[in-house]
Amino acid sequence: MTRSCELHVTWLHAADADAALLAEATSWLDVAEHDRAGRFARREDATDFLLGRWLARRALAATTGTRPDEWSFDLGDHGKPLARGPSVHAPAFNLSHGGGLVVCALCATADSSVGVDVESISRRLPGRRLERFLTERELHALGPESGSTFARRFWRTWTLKEATLKAAGTGIAGTLSAAEVELAAEGGARVRPGAPLDRIELLELPIAPTHCAAVAVDAPALDGVEVASITRAVVPPGT
Numbered sequence: 001m002t003r004s005c006e007l008h009v010t011w012l013h014a015a016d017a018d019a020a021l022l023a024e025a026t027s028w029l030d031v032a033e034h035d036r037a038g039r040f041a042r043r044e045d046a047t048d049f050l051l052g053r054w055l056a057r058r059a060l061a062a063t064t065g066t067r068p069d070e071w072s073f074d075l076g077d078h079g080k081p082l083a084r085g086p087s088v089h090a091p092a093f094n095l096s097h098g099g100g101l102v103v104c105a106l107c108a109t110a111d112s113s114v115g116v117d118v119e120s121i122s123r124r125l126p127g128r129r130l131e132r133f134l135t136e137r138e139l140h141a142l143g144p145e146s147g148s149t150f151a152r153r154f155w156r157t158w159t160l161k162e163a164t165l166k167a168a169g170t171g172i173a174g175t176l177s178a179a180e181v182e183l184a185a186e187g188g189a190r191v192r193p194g195a196p197l198d199r200i201e202l203l204e205l206p207i208a209p210t211h212c213a214a215v216a217v218d219a220p221a222l223d224g225v226e227v228a229s230i231t232r233a234v235v236p237p238g239t
Contacts, residue, residue, distance in 0.1 A: 003222050003223055004109065004222055004223050004224045004226040005109045005112045005217050005222050005224070006107065006108040006109050007105065007107055007108075007114075007203075007217065007226065007227050007228055008059060008062075008063065008106045008107075008228050008229045009104070009106075009116070009205060009207075009229065009230040009231070010055050010059055010104050010229075010232070010233045011055075011101055011104070011118075011233065012051055012055060012101070012232065012233040012235075013100060013101060013232075014047055014051055014097070014101070015100060016235050017047065017050075017235065021235055022047065024054070025051065025053060025054035026050060027069070028053065028054070028068055028069045029053065030072050033053060033072075033073070036049065037049055037050060048097040048102055051097070052096075052097060052102050053073070054068075055102060055103075055104035055233060056071075056073070056093055056095060056106075057069070058233070059093065059104050059106045060083055060085060060090075060091060060093065060106070064085070064091070066085060066086050070085050071083055071084070071085035072084050072085065076169070077169060077170075079171065080094070080166065080169060080171065081094075081095065091106050091107060091108050092113050092114045093105060093106040093107070094116045094163075094167070095116065096116045096117045096118045096163075096213075098117075098118045098123070099118070099119060099120025099122070099210070099211055100120070101118050101120075101207070101208060101211055103118045103213055107217060107219070109219070109222060111219060111221040111222060112217060112218065112219035113167050113169060113217070113218040114215065114217055114218075115162070115165065115167030115168070115215065115216040115218075116166070116205075116214070116215045116216075117158075117159040117160075117166065117213065118211055118212070118214075119158065119159055119213075120155075120210060121148070121151055121155050121210060121211060121212055122210065123155070125151060125154060130145075130154070133158065133176065134154075134157060134158075134161075134176070135176065135177050135180050137180060137192070138161075138180060138181060141153075141157075141183060142157070152212065153183065155212040156183060156189070156212045156214070157181050158212075159204075159212045159214040160179075160181045160183075160189050160202050160204070160214040161180075162214075163202070163214045163216035164179035164181070164216040165178075165179050165197075166216065167200050167216035167218040168197055168200065175196075177195070178195060178196040178197045179195065179197045179200075180192040181202070188204070189202050189204055189214075199218065199220050200216050200218045201217045201224065201225050202214060202215075202216050203215050203217075203227065205230060206230075207232070
């Protein structure tokens with residue numbers, strides 16, 4: 001009998017969040033989360049944090065048949081959030097935000113780890129020393145260093161790479177070459193065969209033409225990834 005990772009992705013435009021939704025998200029926070037939310041210097045960052053926790057709690061509740069306010073979070077190595085709640089099996093999940101979008105990826109199957117990343121393609125590229133972020137092969141695959149096509153390919157590569165490192169549990173503190181990405185591989189983007197993290201499966205998320213987003217799943221004990229849903233979160237009226 002085969003067993004695959006059942007993947008659920010939900011996302012939200014931060015601009016869609018009204019005062020009632022933010023109040024609900026705030027009411028679900030524990031003491032440590034309240035403290036963290038209050039330390040953000042920029043209101044936008046605090047909002048992204050609240051919306052990430054809101055998406056995660058709703059996804060966890062929907063997957064396990066529990067209530068959103070029954071879930072809390074610990075921080076693992078490198079700051080990766082880990083769910084803690086009433087369910088015997090706490091699903092693996094991950095969060096990302098960038099350019100006004102907040103994304104939650106969750107694997108409902110045990111024995112898996114998930115990473116997700118999202119970036120706006122209009123975000124300024126990180127200077128001229130791109131070799132700090134990408135390998136020589138990745139840089140060569142980007143093509144001429146100018147124009148919107150180059151920027152999109154850079155952010156595609158980076159989101160896939162960061163999602164991979166988050167799934168592996170190292171975050172960007174890990175060795176970047178361990179997650180060397182091939183965009184044009186047959187069957188879709190992948191970690192280069194032979195790279196230390198080539199066991200991790202990659203998926204690009206078509207959630208907005210203005211953004212690049214990717215999810216990575218580390219589930220060597222499972223038989224692949226089944227995408228159960230990729231949905232934009234609906235903000236209930238009068239949340």
